[in-house]
Amino acid sequence: MEGNSNKINIMKINIKNTLLFLLLFAAAVHGLSLDRKTALLEKFEFQGRPYSLVASFAPPQADIVLHGQLNINLSAEMEGENIFLGNKTGRDNIYTFWINYSHSTIRLALYDLQQNRSRVLALTDFSFIGLPEIFEIDRDLQGLVFLGNRFKNDDIFYYDLEKDLLTQLTETPFSEKGFTLQEKDGQLQIETSSLWAHYRYRFDPVQLKISLVEKNQLANQRQKPAADLPPTYYNTYIGFGDSITWGKFEGEQHLEFCYLTQMKTILEDPDNANYYGSSDSINLGVPGNTTLDGVNRISQNLNIYKGLYFLLMLGFNDILNSSNSVDSSLENLDYIIDIAKANGMRVIVSTPTPSQSSFSEYEYYWMNLYSLSAGILALAEEKNVASIDPLEAFLSTNPPNGWKSLLEDIIPPVSSGNHPNAEGHRIIAGLFADVLTTFPPLPPSGIHVINPQDTIKKNVQWDANYESDFSHFAIEFDFAPPPLTHRLTTTDNHFTFNLFPFLPTLYFRLKTVDRGDRASDFSEVFSGQNQVSTPAKRLWEKR
Numbered sequence: 001m002e003g004n005s006n007k008i009n010i011m012k013i014n015i016k017n018t019l020l021f022l023l024l025f026a027a028a029v030h031g032l033s034l035d036r037k038t039a040l041l042e043k044f045e046f047q048g049r050p051y052s053l054v055a056s057f058a059p060p061q062a063d064i065v066l067h068g069q070l071n072i073n074l075s076a077e078m079e080g081e082n083i084f085l086g087n088k089t090g091r092d093n094i095y096t097f098w099i100n101y102s103h104s105t106i107r108l109a110l111y112d113l114q115q116n117r118s119r120v121l122a123l124t125d126f127s128f129i130g131l132p133e134i135f136e137i138d139r140d141l142q143g144l145v146f147l148g149n150r151f152k153n154d155d156i157f158y159y160d161l162e163k164d165l166l167t168q169l170t171e172t173p174f175s176e177k178g179f180t181l182q183e184k185d186g187q188l189q190i191e192t193s194s195l196w197a198h199y200r201y202r203f204d205p206v207q208l209k210i211s212l213v214e215k216n217q218l219a220n221q222r223q224k225p226a227a228d229l230p231p232t233y234y235n236t237y238i239g240f241g242d243s244i245t246w247g248k249f250e251g252e253q254h255l256e257f258c259y260l261t262q263m264k265t266i267l268e269d270p271d272n273a274n275y276y277g278s279s280d281s282i283n284l285g286v287p288g289n290t291t292l293d294g295v296n297r298i299s300q301n302l303n304i305y306k307g308l309y310f311l312l313m314l315g316f317n318d319i320l321n322s323s324n325s326v327d328s329s330l331e332n333l334d335y336i337i338d339i340a341k342a343n344g345m346r347v348i349v350s351t352p353t354p355s356q357s358s359f360s361e362y363e364y365y366w367m368n369l370y371s372l373s374a375g376i377l378a379l380a381e382e383k384n385v386a387s388i389d390p391l392e393a394f395l396s397t398n399p400p401n402g403w404k405s406l407l408e409d410i411i412p413p414v415s416s417g418n419h420p421n422a423e424g425h426r427i428i429a430g431l432f433a434d435v436l437t438t439f440p441p442l443p444p445s446g447i448h449v450i451n452p453q454d455t456i457k458k459n460v461q462w463d464a465n466y467e468s469d470f471s472h473f474a475i476e477f478d479f480a481p482p483p484l485t486h487r488l489t490t491t492d493n494h495f496t497f498n499l500f501p502f503l504p505t506l507y508f509r510l511k512t513v514d515r516g517d518r519a520s521d522f523s524e525v526f527s528g529q530n531q532v533s534t535p536a537k538r539l540w541e542k543r
Contacts, residue, residue, distance in 0.1 A: 038065075039358035041084045046094050046113060053084060053096065057361040064098055066111070074111045074118050075100065081362050082109065085131040085322065091139045097131055099322070101364040108132070108159075112141065122164045125150050128325030132159075133181040135188060135205065143205055145169075145181050145190065149325040156192055158203065169203060169210050175328035177292055189213075195295060195335050229306060231466035236280045236307030237263070237436065238345075240294065240336070241314050244353065244419055245285025251414040257422040258283070260311075262429035267436070267468075274437035275515070277468025282307055290317045291332035292324065298339045309439075310340040311432055313350040315376065316418070319368050320359055326368055330375045337383050347385040348435050351376050353394055353424065356404045356417035386439075388431040394424065441467055441512040443520035449528055458506050458528040461494040469514040476510070479503035482525055489513075497528065505529065 041053040041064070051068040062081040066072045075082035080102025088095045096111040100120055108129045111118045121144075123129065132146035144159045150168075154175040158167045170176060170192060179192045188203040190210075200214040239245045239260045247258035255261050260281040267276040282305045286293065291314045314336070318329040333349065340347050351373035359365045373391045380387035394403040406424035410417040420428065446463035465473075472491050476484040479499070484507060488495075497506050506528030512520040 037358070037361060039361075042087060044087060044094065051094075053087075055084065055358060055361075057358070059361060060363065062362060064096070064111075066096070072116070074098075075109065076118070078102075078109060078118075078120060081364050083322070083362055083364055085129075088132070088134045090134055090136050090141065093139070093141070095134060095141065099129060099364070101362075104367075106364075108144075108146070121159060121161075123148075123159065123166060128154065128322075128327075130154075130323060133179075135181070135183060145179070145188065147176060147179065147324070149175075149327055152327050153331070154325050154328045156190060158188075158205065158208075160205070160208075165208075167208050167210075169201065170199075175324065175331050177324065177328065177332075195331065232280055233306050234308050234442070234466040235276075235278060235468045236282060237309035237311055237432075238282045238284055238302075238305060238307040239311045239313070240298070240301070240340075241285045241312070242289040242317055243285065243287035244316065245283065245311075245313055246287050247283070247285065247425075248287055248419050249415075249421060250408045250411060250419075254422075255283070257425050259420075259425040259428040259432065262426050263433050263436075266429055266433040272433075274434055275469075276433070276437045277515075279468060280307075288317060289314065290321060290323065291315055291329045291336070292318075294336050295332050298336050302339065302343050302345075308344075308346055309436055310343075310345040310347045311350070312336060312340070312347060313352070313428075315372050316352040316355075319352065319365060319372060320355070320418075322368075326371045326375060329372055330379055333376065334379060334383065337379070337385060341383075341385070346439055347383075348432060349376055349380045349385060349387050350428070350432070351387075351389045351391040353390050353420055353428070354403060354407075356407050356410065358416070360417075386435045388428075388435055390428045390431055393427050393431060397427075437469065437516065438518070440518040441465060441470060441514045441520050444473060444510050444512055444523050447510070447523060447526060449526075452529055455501075455504055456499055458497040458499060459494065460497065460508065460526075460528070462510070464493040465512055467514065469516065471513045471515045471517075473510050474513055474519065475508060476522070477506065477508035479505055479507075481507060484509065484525070499528075 037057040039055045041055055043052045049068060051066060054065045054067060056063045056065050063073050063075045064082050064084055066074055074096060078100050080100060083099045083101060085097040085099060094113040098109050100107045100109045106126055106129060107120050108123050109118065109120045126148050128149035130147035132144035134141060135143040141161055143161060146157055147154050148157045153172060155171055156169040156176055156179055158169055174194050176192045176194055179190055182189045188205060190201045190203055192199045196218055198216045199212060201210050202213050203210045247253045247255045249257050260283055264279055264281060266272055267279045269275060284301050284305065294314045315329055318324060337347055352369065377387050377389060394406050397403050397406060406420055407417050408415045408419045408421050444462045448461060450459040450461055472489045475488050475495065477486050477497065478484040499506060507525055509522045509525045511522045
């Protein structure tokens with residue numbers, strides 16, 4: 001596990017170096033409004049009275065305003081952007097939490113409704129802080145337990161509000177994905193989960209001591225590629241994602257707009273420069289899914305649905321929900337990619353598309369979106385899988401504001417501008433299709449000699465190729481050990497070699513070539529004297 005985590009950390013060393021420059025011109029490039037705007041964050045009731053929390057935007061300032069008996073700016077005099085995390089209900093109180101983001105630094109802030117008091121907590125050097133769980137003593141807020149990122153992965157922290165004292169409860173080479181908190185006899189029981197195990201800790205908030213009570217390792221979910229796959233498998237691409245992959249547009253599913261549907265049209269168009277041929281898609285998009293949701297369903301989904309190509313487009317909701325850090329999201333995507341590769345699939349991973357909802361008013365949103373996208377592209381390179389960058393494609397469309405024309409209209413309460421429209425999906429479809437067609441064909445398999453004892457003819461057979469852009473097999477052969485000097489091509493999955501009494505041996509190898517003249521690697525060199533497909537390379541290496 002530590003080795004995998006180290007790879008992820010190394011991959012991200014340079015990401016932050018690019019963010020400062022990007023953020024300096026983000027407002028201009030993306031056409032962020034300078035007019036004051038508001039957005040409803042949450043409604044709740046307390047002691048029979050209705051309240052609502054509203055975000056108020058006047059970039060570069062963004063505040064949180066409480067509407068009740070009076071209108072109160074909870075983040076008054078807190079410079080920068082104040083980004084709502086959520087409310088927590090105490091025994092006789094409501095606590096509102098948010099992130100204060102200013103000068104590329106985040107801090108955790110809270111509002112105590114009973115005391116009508118806001119405060120910024122003395123927390124430093126965090127790149128991510130999640131919504132805390134509260135710990136009260138005699139109706140007084142004593143401490144907070146939260147998920148935070150200080151060292152490139154998410155750990156659990158405890159903050160004593162009375163002493164302004166931070167205690168790190170877990171220190172792992174991987175990211176904790178979440179936790180539950182229970183209080184009993186003044187002790188806190190904390191259950192955490194990672195991608196590989198569940199843990200249970202006991203924490204004494206007075207002595208500030210934590211002990212591991214239980215660890216349960218999770219079963220390995222990686223699978224071997226399935227055998228005896230149908231011909232349709234080789235031309236099927238699986239879209240694995242969220243509501244964008246599902247095809248949500250202005251509150252409804254529109255599969256006719258979806259990039260998976262438009263890909264089929266592109267791939268089957270003979271006039272397309274990257275014409276592929278007949279294809280099928282499987283839509284595994286689930287609205288609202290985060291990368292962690294994807295981790296939790298990937299193995300089961302791929303056990304049921306089969307396709308050669310795996311199109312991965314997740315992460316948009318991670319940015320909106322702020323439930324885990326970018327580092328944690330990348331760890332989740334790394335896990336999903338490994339499962340797909342273990343199933344023998346060809347992976348194409350995508351960056352998220354932007355949003356024109358109220359979230360896009362936050363510089364904090366753009367910082368995380370850029371960071372996740374840069375991390376996805378670096379992850380694809382590190383995992384040796386293909387990638388596309390629709391974020392860059394969208395933002396390069398008629399700048400500075402042309403990207404907004406690729407997204408759904410904002411129609412409260414139907415749609416918030418988070419999803420691509422038909423044209424936006426067409427761009428995504430084109431990017432995926434262009435990459436899919438660049439994969440070389442699969443190499444020949446199942447190579448064997450039907451009649452190895454025949455000294456006059458050698459009947460060689462191999463598995464058929466069912467890829468729609470298949471062109472032919474190229475064969476190299478000779479009647480003596482390599483180098484092989486004779487060449488031929490065939491569209492069949494068999495060939496008969498005629499031998500001569502003075503040339504009684506046969507050596508051959510073959511490869512697959514597609515319509516775009518892309519070729520697989522050659523097979524090993526085989527001997528005609530062997531019935532099974534045993535490479536003959538070692539036969540002459542010993543000579």
